[in-house]
Amino acid sequence: MDKKALVVFSGGQDSTTCLFWAKQQFDEVKAIGFDYGQRHRSELEAARNIAELADVPYKLIEVDIFRKITHNALTSSDMEVEEQKPDNRPPNTLVEGRNMIFLTYAAIYAKSLGIRSLVTGVGQADYSGYPDCRNEFIRSLNQTLNLSMDYEYTIHTPLMWKSKRDIWELSDQLGVLDLVRTQTVTCYNGIPGDGCGHCPSCQLRRKGLESYLANK
Numbered sequence: 001m002d003k004k005a006l007v008v009f010s011g012g013q014d015s016t017t018c019l020f021w022a023k024q025q026f027d028e029v030k031a032i033g034f035d036y037g038q039r040h041r042s043e044l045e046a047a048r049n050i051a052e053l054a055d056v057p058y059k060l061i062e063v064d065i066f067r068k069i070t071h072n073a074l075t076s077s078d079m080e081v082e083e084q085k086p087d088n089r090p091p092n093t094l095v096e097g098r099n100m101i102f103l104t105y106a107a108i109y110a111k112s113l114g115i116r117s118l119v120t121g122v123g124q125a126d127y128s129g130y131p132d133c134r135n136e137f138i139r140s141l142n143q144t145l146n147l148s149m150d151y152e153y154t155i156h157t158p159l160m161w162k163s164k165r166d167i168w169e170l171s172d173q174l175g176v177l178d179l180v181r182t183q184t185v186t187c188y189n190g191i192p193g194d195g196c197g198h199c200p201s202c203q204l205r206r207k208g209l210e211s212y213l214a215n216k
Contacts, residue, residue, distance in 0.1 A: 002154070003027040005117040006110040008102055009058065010034075011047030012186040013205060014121030014159055017167055019054055020174045021158050022119045030113065031056050032106050036063040036098070040190025050183060061105055066098070081188040081199050090129040091200060099132035100141060107145045107153055116153055123159040125166075135160050164208025172212070181209070 005022045009015045009031035022029045033047045044060065051058035099122060106118055122133040131137065135157070142155045159167055171180045187195025187202050195202040 002115070002117040004113070004115045005029050005119050005156070006106055006113070006115045007031045007056070007119040008033075008106050008121070009047055009051065010121075011043045011045075011050055011184060012121070013171075013180055013184045014123065014167060014186075015047075016050055016176070016180050016184045017171045017174065018119050018121040018158055019050070019056060020176045021170065022156075023054060023056070024174065025156075026117065029056050030115070031058045032109055033058060033060045034063050034102055034105070035060055036065075037067045040185070040187075042190045042192055043185040046183060046185040046192060050179070053179070053183075059109065061109075063101060063105070065101075090131070099130075099137075103141055103155065104145065107149065107151075110153070111149055111151050116151070117156060118153055119156045119158070121159050122157055123162055123167075125161055125163045164204050165211040166208075168209050168212040172216075 003026060005026040007015065007019050007022050007029060009019055010033060019031060031051050035044060048058060103118060103120060110118060122138060124134050138155055138157055142153060145153050162170065168177065171177045182193045185192050186205050188199040189196040197206065
């Protein structure tokens with residue numbers, strides 16, 4: 001395995017778990033985050049703080065495009081976050097093309113550093129209706145990046161087939177369950193730790209934690 005990795009890092013539960021997974025798997029780890037106009041700035045602060053605690057160099061990139069060309073609850077202050085996932089369409093927290101753009105930017109930065117391994121916290125088991133979290137998409141994008149930059153990347157997705165319960169278990173195995181629980185920002189309303197408790201992200205996170213702790 002390549003000795004260096006770049007983690008796409010948001011300061012949330014999944015990417016934080018991936019950050020510490022990468023530290024265990026690679027000799028040298030760097031992180032990249034994105035200020036994409038998200039309505040809650042708390043996740044950017046959480047990412048900086050966690051990267052510093054992990055002793056991982058962290059680069060923040062501004063991506064000022066989503067609010068200009070798409071409409072969703074994470075970048076539009078006039079849209080409320082849906083508390084129930086709709087059956088007939090993706091949730092209104094879907095930021096179209098976000099993972100494709102983030103991974104493309106990450107790949108460009110990684111190549112400049114001589115890094116071939118990219119790590120992202122997407123997952124298909126509890127993917128909440130986001131099409132750009134699917135394994136099929138990641139494998140396709142991996143091939144596209146390799147061709148577009150004539151560079152052999154490997155996109156690592158350690159959470160791809162893990163439920164939220166499994167992700168809590170992994171963070172515990174990595175020795176960072178308490179850090180993930182108290183310092184990450186996963187809540188769609190921007191509240192750190194256990195969050196607001198009622199948005200879809202908080203509900204999924206809480207159910208996974210309760211399941212893991214009940215059977216630990």
